[in-house]
Amino acid sequence: MPECACGCGEPTKKGKYLQGHEQQLRKQLEEKVGGLPLLASLVKVTQMYAQDRMSLEGLGRLVRLIYQKD
Numbered sequence: 001m002p003e004c005a006c007g008c009g010e011p012t013k014k015g016k017y018l019q020g021h022e023q024q025l026r027k028q029l030e031e032k033v034g035g036l037p038l039l040a041s042l043v044k045v046t047q048m049y050a051q052d053r054m055s056l057e058g059l060g061r062l063v064r065l066i067y068q069k070d
């Protein structure tokens with residue numbers, strides 16, 4: 001049986017997620033980064049790096065800034 005894609009380790013009968021777990025995962029990711037706008041920024045900078053539009057050093061600096069919420 002496939003495992004739920006949220007990382008909880010529970011088996012799913014059908015589909016990628018147990019009921020409600022997709023939304024839980026979305027919420028957890030948002031909270032880990034510090035909100036939806038910061039999550040969008042994180043995706044944007046990693047995408048720029050992947051497309052060779054940013055150096056590794058630049059990526060590192062921006063990722064640290066994004067997580068610097070405390």
Ligand SMILES: [Zn+2]
Pocket residue numbers: 004005006007008009010017018021
């Ligand atoms: Zn799950």
